[in-house]
Amino acid sequence: MALETAETRSPAAPLAVRRSANGRKPGNGTVDSRFDRQLARVLEHAARIFCEKGYEGASMRDLSRASGMSLAGLYHYFESKEELLYLIQKHTFRSIIENLRGRLGVSTDPQERVRIFVENHLEYFLANKEAMKVLAHEDETLKDARGAEVRAIKREYYRICLDLLEDLKRTQGLEYSGRLAVLSLFGMMNWFYTWHNPRIDANAKALAEEMSGIFLYGVLPREKNKRRTAQAKP
Amino acid sequence: MALETAETRSPAAPLAVRRSANGRKPGNGTVDSRFDRQLARVLEHAARIFCEKGYEGASMRDLSRASGMSLAGLYHYFESKEELLYLIQKHTFRSIIENLRGRLGVSTDPQERVRIFVENHLEYFLANKEAMKVLAHEDETLKDARGAEVRAIKREYYRICLDLLEDLKRTQGLEYSGRLAVLSLFGMMNWFYTWHNPRIDANAKALAEEMSGIFLYGVLPREKNKRRTAQAKP
DNA sequence: GAATTGTCCGAACGAACGTTCGGTAGTAGA
DNA sequence: TCTACTACCGAACGTTCGTTCGGACAATTC
Numbered sequence: 001m002a003l004e005t006a007e008t009r010s011p012a013a014p015l016a017v018r019r020s021a022n023g024r025k026p027g028n029g030t031v032d033s034r035f036d037r038q039l040a041r042v043l044e045h046a047a048r049i050f051c052e053k054g055y056e057g058a059s060m061r062d063l064s065r066a067s068g069m070s071l072a073g074l075y076h077y078f079e080s081k082e083e084l085l086y087l088i089q090k091h092t093f094r095s096i097i098e099n100l101r102g103r104l105g106v107s108t109d110p111q112e113r114v115r116i117f118v119e120n121h122l123e124y125f126l127a128n129k130e131a132m133k134v135l136a137h138e139d140e141t142l143k144d145a146r147g148a149e150v151r152a153i154k155r156e157y158y159r160i161c162l163d164l165l166e167d168l169k170r171t172q173g174l175e176y177s178g179r180l181a182v183l184s185l186f187g188m189m190n191w192f193y194t195w196h197n198p199r200i201d202a203n204a205k206a207l208a209e210e211m212s213g214i215f216l217y218g219v220l221p222r223e224k225n226k227r228r229t230a231q232a233k234p
Numbered sequence: 235m236a237l238e239t240a241e242t243r244s245p246a247a248p249l250a251v252r253r254s255a256n257g258r259k260p261g262n263g264t265v266d267s268r269f270d271r272q273l274a275r276v277l278e279h280a281a282r283i284f285c286e287k288g289y290e291g292a293s294m295r296d297l298s299r300a301s302g303m304s305l306a307g308l309y310h311y312f313e314s315k316e317e318l319l320y321l322i323q324k325h326t327f328r329s330i331i332e333n334l335r336g337r338l339g340v341s342t343d344p345q346e347r348v349r350i351f352v353e354n355h356l357e358y359f360l361a362n363k364e365a366m367k368v369l370a371h372e373d374e375t376l377k378d379a380r381g382a383e384v385r386a387i388k389r390e391y392y393r394i395c396l397d398l399l400e401d402l403k404r405t406q407g408l409e410y411s412g413r414l415a416v417l418s419l420f421g422m423m424n425w426f427y428t429w430h431n432p433r434i435d436a437n438a439k440a441l442a443e444e445m446s447g448i449f450l451y452g453v454l455p456r457e458k459n460k461r462r463t464a465q466a467k468p
Numbered sequence: 469g470a471a472t473t474g475t476c477c478g479a480a481c482g483a484a485c486g487t488t489c490g491g492t493a494g495t496a497g498a
Numbered sequence: 499t500c501t502a503c504t505a506c507c508g509a510a511c512g513t514t515c516g517t518t519c520g521g522a523c524a525a526t527t528c
Binding site: 268269 | 474477
């Protein structure tokens with residue numbers, strides 16, 4: 001799927017239930033590759049433009065110009081600008097969760113699993129910077145049914161993280177507010193898009209290591225210290 | 235100043251250099267209270283509307299409706315919608331820095347000073363939620379001269395925090411990336427506006443205490459426990 | 469009391485907005 | 499070859515946008 005890059009691929013998740021502006025159905029089982037590929041291409045441009053100018057600030061004419069398709073032609077692939085944002089957000093959220101579930105399988109150690117969560121989030125963020133910024137920045141933009149659906153996926157993602165932290169709490173006998181911990185962690189990770197500079201800042205893996213370090217050692221008891229190797233320039 | 239609440243007052247900082255759409259000058263030294271009070275009132279409404287609908291999504295007609303002033307009448311107090319955002323952001327940044335400088339005076343302990351920073355930020359955030367969301371969310375909206383000016387104030391604020399953390403590093407002999415630490419801390423604090431619910435979450439002081447805890451114990455060595463050891467430099 | 473300035477408004481400007489309409493090629497199956 | 503459908507596009511739709519114009523009324527100054 002065109003919204004991904006090589007680094008964090010997802011195995012051909014269907015981007016959207018097949019339904020053009022004319023409301024057609026999937027029909028046979030074969031993939032209508034032409035339609036899907038064009039839609040994915042448009043969504044990629046849309047993510048870039050929403051990222052650059054914000055959802056409200058971006059116009060359909062901007063998208064038309066960027067994608068090389070006429071204004072009217074765009075509406076062959078979706079029914080409104082709002083649906084565009086919805087498709088981008090839903091797909092991005094689903095992808096990052098799918099990636100995460102795959103990675104969490106490799107470890108049962110609660111502390112390691114939190115590290116995996118942070119690493120997955122930051123790596124996905126870096127590999128899909130534009131779509132992820134749209135996810136983070138246009139958080140409250142969608143309304144009604146589409147907004148509710150995206151918010152539901154978001155809660156699912158939040159819940160995974162909360163469970164990880166509750167596990168950690170249980171096994172280590174710690175005491176802290178799970179809610180505040182989750183939201184602080186998300187804050188650290190999601191604020192990221194406002195400052196990351198590829199020429200200055202380290203790669204995702206190293207950043208994840210450092211952030212996990214900052215987060216975990218505020219949460220673990222003082223004695224429990226495993227790896228704390230990350231160091232960087234002043 | 236009307237943008238503040240009782241909790242975090244600032245001693246009558248001039249909100250804007252006196253200059254209406256017609257470009258008039260301050261003239262004599264007396265305060266033109268009528269103009270200033272009306273402008274402050276409009277800015278308050280503007281902050282609320284920008285907060286609710288985003289800068290691009292908010293229209294001057296929304297502001298006209300909310301403030302009870304005619305569309306044309308608004309332009310008596312500023313020259314453009316962009317200047318409106320600029321005035322809100324500049325004033326809010328200046329206020330929070332001014333508050334901070336006042337509070338930092340009471341302690342020389344590096345660790346305590348970081349706590350003061352967090353507490354000041356969150357308390358100001360809660361007391362001026364709308365303006366602070368506009369500051370955080372419309373971070374990249376302003377362009378050119380106005381954008382540069384606001385970004386300069388932001389750098390000043392960032393710098394204060396960085397200095398605090400570098401002090402902490404020096405006195406405690408720690409090793410971490412100051413840049414990443416500052417930005418992680420800002421992430422935790424600024425993400426805040428996306429989730430805070432006054433019916434669920436604690437007050438600012440308690441939240442600041444918890445967040446400082448999460449942050450500091452990821453930064454302090456394991457042995458250095460129990461906050462507030464209140465010792466000066468070794 | 470006349471002149472000037474400050475405060476504010478109704479009405480309108482041109483531009484830009486998201487979306488739709490009617491159509492035209494091109495392709496695919498019958 | 500006829501038919502049906504896909505993939506688009508130029509041109510326009512009605513609406514909303516930020517901003518401006520000319521003036522009304524009130525306050526202040528001379």
